[in-house]
Amino acid sequence: MDIPPFTVTLKNPDIPVRIRQYPISLEGRMRLKPEIDRLVSKGLLESCMSPFNTPILPVKKPDGTYRLVHDLREISKRTVARFPVVANPYTLLSNLGPNNCWYSVIDLKDAFWACPLAESSRDYFAFEWEDPETHRRQQLRWTVLPQGFTESPNLFGQALEQILQDYKTRPGVTLVQYVDDLLLAGEREDDVRKESIKLLNFLGLKGLKVSKAKLQFVEEEVKYLGHYLSKGEKRIDPERVKGILALPPPKNKRQIRQLLGLVGYCRQWIENYSSKVKFFYQKLSQEGLMKWTREDEESLKRIQQDLIQAPVLSLPDFKRPFYLFINTDNGTAYGVLTQDWAGKKKPVGYLSKLLDPVSKGWPTCLQAVVACALLTEEAHKITFNSKLKVLSPHNIRGILQQKADKWITDSRLLKYEGILLDSPKLTLEMTGLQNPAQFLYGEPDEKELAHNCMTTIEEQTKIRPDLEEEELETGERLFVDGSSRVIEGKRVSGYAIIGGPELEVIESGPLNKTWSAQACELYAVLRALERLKDKEGTIYTDSKYAFGVVHTFGKIWEERGLMNSQGKDLIHQELIKRVLIALRKPKKIAVVHLRGHQRGIDLEVEETMQQIRRPRKPL
Numbered sequence: 001m002d003i004p005p006f007t008v009t010l011k012n013p014d015i016p017v018r019i020r021q022y023p024i025s026l027e028g029r030m031r032l033k034p035e036i037d038r039l040v041s042k043g044l045l046e047s048c049m050s051p052f053n054t055p056i057l058p059v060k061k062p063d064g065t066y067r068l069v070h071d072l073r074e075i076s077k078r079t080v081a082r083f084p085v086v087a088n089p090y091t092l093l094s095n096l097g098p099n100n101c102w103y104s105v106i107d108l109k110d111a112f113w114a115c116p117l118a119e120s121s122r123d124y125f126a127f128e129w130e131d132p133e134t135h136r137r138q139q140l141r142w143t144v145l146p147q148g149f150t151e152s153p154n155l156f157g158q159a160l161e162q163i164l165q166d167y168k169t170r171p172g173v174t175l176v177q178y179v180d181d182l183l184l185a186g187e188r189e190d191d192v193r194k195e196s197i198k199l200l201n202f203l204g205l206k207g208l209k210v211s212k213a214k215l216q217f218v219e220e221e222v223k224y225l226g227h228y229l230s231k232g233e234k235r236i237d238p239e240r241v242k243g244i245l246a247l248p249p250p251k252n253k254r255q256i257r258q259l260l261g262l263v264g265y266c267r268q269w270i271e272n273y274s275s276k277v278k279f280f281y282q283k284l285s286q287e288g289l290m291k292w293t294r295e296d297e298e299s300l301k302r303i304q305q306d307l308i309q310a311p312v313l314s315l316p317d318f319k320r321p322f323y324l325f326i327n328t329d330n331g332t333a334y335g336v337l338t339q340d341w342a343g344k345k346k347p348v349g350y351l352s353k354l355l356d357p358v359s360k361g362w363p364t365c366l367q368a369v370v371a372c373a374l375l376t377e378e379a380h381k382i383t384f385n386s387k388l389k390v391l392s393p394h395n396i397r398g399i400l401q402q403k404a405d406k407w408i409t410d411s412r413l414l415k416y417e418g419i420l421l422d423s424p425k426l427t428l429e430m431t432g433l434q435n436p437a438q439f440l441y442g443e444p445d446e447k448e449l450a451h452n453c454m455t456t457i458e459e460q461t462k463i464r465p466d467l468e469e470e471e472l473e474t475g476e477r478l479f480v481d482g483s484s485r486v487i488e489g490k491r492v493s494g495y496a497i498i499g500g501p502e503l504e505v506i507e508s509g510p511l512n513k514t515w516s517a518q519a520c521e522l523y524a525v526l527r528a529l530e531r532l533k534d535k536e537g538t539i540y541t542d543s544k545y546a547f548g549v550v551h552t553f554g555k556i557w558e559e560r561g562l563m564n565s566q567g568k569d570l571i572h573q574e575l576i577k578r579v580l581i582a583l584r585k586p587k588k589i590a591v592v593h594l595r596g597h598q599r600g601i602d603l604e605v606e607e608t609m610q611q612i613r614r615p616r617k618p619l
């Protein structure tokens with residue numbers, strides 16, 4: 001191609017990569033000789049004396065000939081990689097319309113060798129070669145982008161994309177490019193035929209060659225990027241599924257990564273993919289030797305069965321609205337993106353994402369908010385922000401507007417509102433449906449399955465059903481605070497409780513100087529709760545942390561065994577345990593959170609909180 005030569009940048013280029021050549025049998029060298037002689041004669045290889053050296057090896061092809069493979073892994077590790085701008089195969093086919101009936105697939109042959117390599121970068125790609133006839137040893141290096149180099153697909157893909165900017169397809173025909181694989185799609189056979197001939201001639205003029213053996217010329221069904229495409233639909237290549245089924249159970253982490261890569265390419269066909277492959281990632285995170293168990297084998301068989309029964313997916317039609325059903329399960333957001341065709345919902349793709357560790361600890365209904373935001377963003381990659389109706393068994397809009405601010409930080413809340421509430425092309429709807437199968441094939445009695453999210457959140461988070469957030473009309477009023485600060489060069493920690501008719505300090509004391517301010521504030525709440533045993537009363541605190549333990553996180557932490565979402569012990573675990581026990585002792589109890597200088601609160605309450613916040617000398 002008539003393009004500027006590519007330059008490759010290595011980390012520590014002054015320290016050359018020097019790997020001796022593997023032993024190659026005489027037969028292997030004899031088989032490689034014609035190929036190497038051909039590459040030298042065409043100027044793709046040239047003699048050199050380079051400080052770098054990496055090995056080559058002969059690989060037998062299905063037709064009996066041999067292919068030259070250059071092991072460039074160490075060079076790739078040292079390369080300063082450019083940002084990859086290769087198209088995402090996960091969403092690439094969204095560009096195809098549902099009405100295309102005819103296709104051509106063009107596979108460029110030795111495409112990387114059409115890209116020149118800068119003189120200053122050629123020494124990095126040198127290898128040793130011994131001629132089997134003359135026994136002459138020499139170094140050869142590539143003058144073009146070599147195959148097997150990590151940057152070659154990205155660099156070639158960008159170069160070809162620039163060339164194709166000058167190419168214009170006729171109306172009704174779409175051109176799709178993925179590295180060196182080109183696809184033409186159209187509604188009329190004659191248009192696709194003429195466009196295919198035109199494109200082949202264009203590529204020839206640019207110095208690119210086409211693999212005749214892999215050319216799929218004007219066909220109603222073609223294989224492209226591991227998928228079979230036909231009118232408005234795509235399905236998994238059966239050979240890809242057979243390859244996955246034929247793999248033996250993985251024995252090490254490298255084989256698990258290989259299996260994950262193969263299965264992950266098919267994730268759009270697998271319902272709740274992220275949950276089903278979670279056990280793979282658990283294996284990868286384990287230390288020491290990997291052990292493959294019977295349970296792992298059963299989990300793998302379920303994934304294999306999903307691939308065998310994989311549905312046919314519809315290609316998106318941007319003239320029609322999209323429907324996205326979403327739910328959560330075991331820390332995973334999952335759903336299905338569909339469109340209506342002839343009164344039936346047809347799947348466009350199954351979507352799933354793992355929830356982050358923080359949101360995994362939230363009530364189920366709040367997890368659904370995160371799930372909707374995550375999968376809506378995933379759906380936009382396919383729908384290109386077309387009209388979208390998001391359906392969930394949860395009242396997403398109501399949660400965001402009424403309950404979310406207690407759990408979700410301002411930055412998160414702003415993000416979720418931007419995705420789910422502020423888009424004019426997106427609507428939210430609550431449904432009694434519980435899973436993608438129900439959504440696709442039938443609707444249950446929604447009255448039986450629908451639930452009240454606000455009530456459910458309260459039930460999942462309250463230690464006791466009568467726990468209040470606002471002041472009780474009866475009972476004692478206790479104002480509490482705790483602090484840990486440096487006074488006169490020494491760190492001191494303590495707490496105080498104000499109460500009684502005269503609102504005086506009725507209890508105070510020093511605490512361990514290693515305690516944080518949060519621990520001191522929580523201890524103050526604990527002592528107030530213990531004072532209210534078998535009584536009625538209201539506790540005021542300006543600690544958002546202590547208020548959250550009492551009203552928001554405490555019950556979930558208790559049910560989880562006082563561990564966080566990563567399975568580790570909570571900070572202040574014993575103190576939290578005592579608070580949760582003490583919360584159940586009063587006859588009636590309210591714990592109220594007061595922000596500094598909060599409007600609309602009793603002046604006496606404000607003055608009392610100001611009094612309790614004043615710095616105190618060590619007790």
